[in-house]
Amino acid sequence: xxxxxxxxxxxxxxxxxxxxxxxxxxxxxxxxxxxxxxxxxxxxxxxxxxxxxxxxxxxxxxxxxxxxxxxxxxxxxxxxxxxxxx
Ligand SMILES: [Zn+2]
Numbered sequence: 001x002x003x004x005x006x007x008x009x010x011x012x013x014x015x016x017x018x019x020x021x022x023x024x025x026x027x028x029x030x031x032x033x034x035x036x037x038x039x040x041x042x043x044x045x046x047x048x049x050x051x052x053x054x055x056x057x058x059x060x061x062x063x064x065x066x067x068x069x070x071x072x073x074x075x076x077x078x079x080x081x082x083x084x085x086x
Pocket of ligand 1: 006007008009010011013024026027028029
């Protein structure tokens with residue numbers, strides 16, 4: 001079941017079975033593991049997303065609809081039932 005909010009876009013694309021390196025289709029964040037427990041979201045984890053921090057990825061998602069501008073043609077819109085309730 002995809003019923004957990006993505007750490008970046010907050011749409012319910014997050015899945016208990018997801019593993020590090022899985023890419024979320026709505027924002028193109030690549031799972032690093034432990035995103036929700038990160039103490040400083042301004043610091044990158046230098047994992048699958050390289051130098052991209054959670055804070056920067058969230059800003060980019062608002063601006064481009066993807067965690068990085070170069071991914072904006074590869075993402076899809078969230079399904080109606082999976083949209084973030086902000
Ligand atoms: Zn996302």
